[in-house]
Amino acid sequence: MSHHMDWEEFRRNGYRMIDELIEYHTTIEDRPVLSRTQPGEVRSALPSEAPVEGESFDRIMEDVRNIVYPGLTHWQSPGFFAYFPANTSGPSILGELLSAGLGVQGMLWQTSPACTELEAHVLDWLVDMLGLPAVFRSDGPGGGVIQDSASSACLCALIAARHRMVQENDIRLPQLVAYCSEHAHSSVEKALRIAGIPAANLRKVPADDTYAMRADVFSATVTADISAGYVPFFVCATIGTTSSHAIDPVASITEVAAHHGLWVHVDAAMAGTAALCPEFRYIHDGLAGVDSYCFNPHKWMFTNFDCDCFYVSDRSALVRSLSILPEYLRNTASESGSVIDYRDWQVPLGRRFRALKLWFVIRHYGVSGLQFHIREHMRLARIFASELEKLPRFEIVAPHPLNLVCFRHTSGDETNRLLEQRIAEEGRYYLTHTLLDGAYVLRLSVGQTYTEERHIRSFIKDLVTIEAKLHSG
Amino acid sequence: MSHHMDWEEFRRNGYRMIDELIEYHTTIEDRPVLSRTQPGEVRSALPSEAPVEGESFDRIMEDVRNIVYPGLTHWQSPGFFAYFPANTSGPSILGELLSAGLGVQGMLWQTSPACTELEAHVLDWLVDMLGLPAVFRSDGPGGGVIQDSASSACLCALIAARHRMVQENDIRLPQLVAYCSEHAHSSVEKALRIAGIPAANLRKVPADDTYAMRADVFSATVTADISAGYVPFFVCATIGTTSSHAIDPVASITEVAAHHGLWVHVDAAMAGTAALCPEFRYIHDGLAGVDSYCFNPHKWMFTNFDCDCFYVSDRSALVRSLSILPEYLRNTASESGSVIDYRDWQVPLGRRFRALKLWFVIRHYGVSGLQFHIREHMRLARIFASELEKLPRFEIVAPHPLNLVCFRHTSGDETNRLLEQRIAEEGRYYLTHTLLDGAYVLRLSVGQTYTEERHIRSFIKDLVTIEAKLHSG
Numbered sequence: 043m044s045h046h047m048d049w050e051e052f053r054r055n056g057y058r059m060i061d062e063l064i065e066y067h068t069t070i071e072d073r074p075v076l077s078r079t080q081p082g083e084v085r086s087a088l089p090s091e092a093p094v095e096g097e098s099f100d101r102i103m104e105d106v107r108n109i110v111y112p113g114l115t116h117w118q119s120p121g122f123f124a125y126f127p128a129n130t131s132g133p134s135i136l137g138e139l140l141s142a143g144l145g146v147q148g149m150l151w152q153t154s155p156a157c158t159e160l161e162a163h164v165l166d167w168l169v170d171m172l173g174l175p176a177v178f179r180s181d182g183p184g185g186g187v188i189q190d191s192a193s194s195a196c197l198c199a200l201i202a203a204r205h206r207m208v209q210e211n212d213i214r215l216p217q218l219v220a221y222c223s224e225h226a227h228s229s230v231e232k233a234l235r236i237a238g239i240p241a242a243n244l245r246k247v248p249a250d251d252t253y254a255m256r257a258d259v260f261s262a263t264v265t266a267d268i269s270a271g272y273v274p275f276f277v278c279a280t281i282g283t284t285s286s287h288a289i290d291p292v293a294s295i296t297e298v299a300a301h302h303g304l305w306v307h308v309d310a311a312m313a314g315t316a317a318l319c320p321e322f323r324y325i326h327d328g329l330a331g332v333d334s335y336c337f338n339p340h341k342w343m344f345t346n347f348d349c350d351c352f353y354v355s356d357r358s359a360l361v362r363s364l365s366i367l368p369e370y371l372r373n374t375a376s377e378s379g380s381v382i383d384y385r386d387w388q389v390p391l392g393r394r395f396r397a398l399k400l401w402f403v404i405r406h407y408g409v410s411g412l413q414f415h416i417r418e419h420m421r422l423a424r425i426f427a428s429e430l431e432k433l434p435r436f437e438i439v440a441p442h443p444l445n446l447v448c449f450r451h452t453s454g455d456e457t458n459r460l461l462e463q464r465i466a467e468e469g470r471y472y473l474t475h476t477l478l479d480g481a482y483v484l485r486l487s488v489g490q491t492y493t494e495e496r497h498i499r500s501f502i503k504d505l506v507t508i509e510a511k512l513h514s515g
Numbered sequence: 516m517s518h519h520m521d522w523e524e525f526r527r528n529g530y531r532m533i534d535e536l537i538e539y540h541t542t543i544e545d546r547p548v549l550s551r552t553q554p555g556e557v558r559s560a561l562p563s564e565a566p567v568e569g570e571s572f573d574r575i576m577e578d579v580r581n582i583v584y585p586g587l588t589h590w591q592s593p594g595f596f597a598y599f600p601a602n603t604s605g606p607s608i609l610g611e612l613l614s615a616g617l618g619v620q621g622m623l624w625q626t627s628p629a630c631t632e633l634e635a636h637v638l639d640w641l642v643d644m645l646g647l648p649a650v651f652r653s654d655g656p657g658g659g660v661i662q663d664s665a666s667s668a669c670l671c672a673l674i675a676a677r678h679r680m681v682q683e684n685d686i687r688l689p690q691l692v693a694y695c696s697e698h699a700h701s702s703v704e705k706a707l708r709i710a711g712i713p714a715a716n717l718r719k720v721p722a723d724d725t726y727a728m729r730a731d732v733f734s735a736t737v738t739a740d741i742s743a744g745y746v747p748f749f750v751c752a753t754i755g756t757t758s759s760h761a762i763d764p765v766a767s768i769t770e771v772a773a774h775h776g777l778w779v780h781v782d783a784a785m786a787g788t789a790a791l792c793p794e795f796r797y798i799h800d801g802l803a804g805v806d807s808y809c810f811n812p813h814k815w816m817f818t819n820f821d822c823d824c825f826y827v828s829d830r831s832a833l834v835r836s837l838s839i840l841p842e843y844l845r846n847t848a849s850e851s852g853s854v855i856d857y858r859d860w861q862v863p864l865g866r867r868f869r870a871l872k873l874w875f876v877i878r879h880y881g882v883s884g885l886q887f888h889i890r891e892h893m894r895l896a897r898i899f900a901s902e903l904e905k906l907p908r909f910e911i912v913a914p915h916p917l918n919l920v921c922f923r924h925t926s927g928d929e930t931n932r933l934l935e936q937r938i939a940e941e942g943r944y945y946l947t948h949t950l951l952d953g954a955y956v957l958r959l960s961v962g963q964t965y966t967e968e969r970h971i972r973s974f975i976k977d978l979v980t981i982e983a984k985l986h987s988g
Binding site: 044045046047049051052053055056057059060061062063064066067068076077079081082083084085088091092093094095096097099101102106109110111112113114115116117118125128129130131132133134135136138139140142143144145146147151152153154155156157159160162163164167168170171190191192193194197201204214215216227228229231232235236237238239284285340346347348363364366367368369370371373375378380381389390391392393394398399401402404405406407408409410411412414415474475476477485491492 | 517518519520522524525526528529530532533534535536537539540541549550552554555556557558561564565566567568569570572574575579582583584585586587588589590591598601602603604605606607608609611612613615616617618619620624625626627628629630632633635636637640641643644663664665666667670674677687688689700701702704705708709710711712757758813819820821836837839840841842843844846848851853854862863864865866867871872874875877878879880881882883884885887888947948949950958964965
């Protein structure tokens with residue numbers, strides 16, 4: 043009396059799920075982008091105990107529609123301008139489905155060789171597609187690996203950097219200091235903390251008026267730290283900060299770092315995808331000589347979470363810092379040294395076949411298709427910026443080289459806070475804020491798969507209406 | 516000229532992918548379980564550059580069949596007895612498909628409330644289903660969270676433990692010592708290394724003749740370490756070791772740990788699922804008083820990777836150690852303190868909606884359905900053990916309370932190594948080895964969704980035939 047879903051039932055439910063997703067996506071604009079649910083509301087609709095007997099798929103899907111959907115913030119809505127895009131696409135969803143269905147583990151080459159080889163191969167493709175240094179290719183001393191997130195990539199880079207510095211010298215962790223811009227992602231601080239290095243040993247280097255790290259201050263800080271007996275070991279440069287898409291001067295940072303033996307990690311999580319287009323490839327200028335780099339196809343390259351591409355120029359430095367080989371994982375292929383075992387390139391041991399969705403996306407769109415859509419997002423961001431500039435009481439507050447526009451109402455923080463709130467309440471669009479020079483600033487991030495010009499133009503109209511109401515109210 | 520897969524194309528390709536998975540699963544026994552591909556073979560079949568123009572889905576699927584499939588080790592084959600099960604199921608695959616299709620981010624409650632609330636809710640269900648201490652429920656001081664793997668759960672536990680110890684006292688990392696059994700998973704050592712604590716500070720406590728940690732030696736080691744000026748801070752007890760499913764004496768370990776203020780983490784990654792059945796719930800005896808616990812539905816509970824359930828008895832200890840709040844993530848819900856923000860419970864920031872597949876599995880099977888299949892796997896392991904005992908030149912070398920049987924041929928390591936190799940070469944079955952008391956031992960791990968009695972009986976026959984050939988050859 044098996045309880046497994048038999049294959050005909052799987053076919054029926056599978057088709058139905060495909061239909062359901064189409065229904066969800068084609069009606070997504072009818073839903074408020076930011077969920078209106080209250081804390082605890084979803085849970086209160088769920089039974090307090092698991093069912094003893096199995097339930098029908100129909101009942102489960104009923105609850106998906108009635109309980110889950112109202113509790114979602116719709117990241118795939120074309121009106122989602124918040125945080126960063128996490129855009130997905132048909133080929134990506136089907137690649138993830140295939141990965142779930144095959145259910146293989148890629149922890150070692152031997153546990154599913156195609157899982158490892160397709161990943162290494164597609165990550166090599168991306169080196170060329172993004173104009174990254176050839177040293178990141180796996181046919182040289184470097185290589186790429188898929189991590190779950192840029193946070194984990196940063197942690198792995200920092201662990202490898204720490205290992206390299208500590209192994210070669212007699213150093214205690216409290217001596218180590220790391221650097222990033224004051225606008226770097228919080229994951230740098232989190233990585234440092236996980237690695238056991240005091241939070242006070244992270245130097246948040248001030249930014250210039252484009253919100254990019256000041257390389258001169260970085261250099262002076264390193265020198266001062268060395269004089270004070272500290273050991274600088276790691277710097278994270280950001281290409282496209284979360285707050286404003288500022289681009290740190292990677293070449294100048296690398297020059298300073300090389301002089302003092304620091305590991306240079308480059309976080310291009312959100313912006314890296316732009317380099318698919320030759321006209322935006324300048325964002326990768328200066329990458330020669332960096333030790334590691336990451337960008338997230340799960341943000342802006344139509345590939346669903348999780349898929350961060352992490353590259354190192356010397357894979358042995360990474361592997362040495364993370365490899366532990368218990369007997370139960372020993373096997374001939376690993377011992378031959380001719381294969382990659384990705385378990386040594388990441389924190390977890392297990393890993394699923396994430397390269398499939400990335401491979402599907404690249405093949406479905408082709409490089410030119412991806413370029414087309416990235417350019418389209420850039421165009422929409424420019425339209426927004428130029429329309430906004432026509433509005434009397436709004437201003438753009440930071441350079442917007444790519445698909446993120448930071449702007450604010452001129453009457454102060456409270457107005458901008460209210461605008462953010464009202465836009466979310468109206469439900470058609472959703473954006474979030476940051477602080478720049480201490481001021482409350484709104485961020486419009488364009489990158490959802492189905493965002494079109496009409497959404498941008500209609501959002502501008504909404505903004506004007508909401509602002510007028512605030513003004514009159 | 517959009518390149519997106521339009522929704523009718525998605526429907527066609529989606530149905531086709533569902534059909535493809537059915538075809539894959541219903542013909543899986545025709546494929547050798549361990550891939551026969553040679554290093555580099557998969558890559559050599561792939562073009563060296565990404566396509567400029569998009570390709571048809573038909574061509575992609577052709578390559579899936581011709582290039583990917585031969586490069587897979589088939590974890591979903593009923594003949595897969597290696598490592599640990601990573602069993603998946605229809606409802607799990609469809610839950611993962613839904614998660615990919617909705618494409619929401621659960622880093623904060625606000626970024627998709629249902630993603631957080633369903634996760635907390637289903638993890639509360641599991642506390643009751645597995646007979647775990649009520650303190651792990653999220654309606655008290657504790658709570659559960661889905662991690663990608665038991666490795667990451669162990670790392671988070673260790674970071675929280677380190678934070679608690681270091682915050683409360685003036686301690687340097689090289690003073691900290693951690694403990695686990697000599698048979699504990701390599702992830703404990705990896706977590707320690709990532710956390711910046713010297714590898715020499717991990718005490719691998721010897722095991723008794725059931726391969727379980729000796730609590731008396733643990734106690735004596737802690738005392739000796741304290742006398743030597745070290746600060747014991749963390750112990751990982753294992754319920755079901757990777758090598759042999761040994762069960763450490765959690766209650767005695769916890770008693771010692773409590774006396775000296777150590778954090779007790781329990782790793783039940785593979786075995787925890789057994790506790791679904793009341794007659795196996797004894798494996799969770801002694802959990803009262805532990806600080807954290809994890810088990811992996813992605814191993815033996817029909818839920819595809821990744822899905823590790825990680826519980827803490829005091830969520831504030833975990834959150835304090837991992838929380839960093841940049842401005843761009845501030846929001847009203849978080850500040851109200853009435854919601855869970857899971858980003859503070861894990862290493863990465865982003866997270867996908869993994870609770871869906873777990874919810875689907877539990878509802879589809881019901882508790883009684885899950886119990887039925889777990890009992891069936893136990894029964895098959897017992898059949899294997901009793902059949903093996905009838906064979907003159909084989910012996911069982913460790914207790915096999917659950918679904919893993921460790922055995923060996925009596926003529927020594929080389930014969931067992933050859934047996935392992937020949938079984939894999941024959942292709943119908945695949946198992947792996949470990950070392951117990953220095954001897955090369957074969958492990959039969961029963962837990963794949965579709966493994967039936969006929970597979971076990973036919974494997975025994977294969978074993979006899981292969982052994983006879985070895986003997987005569």
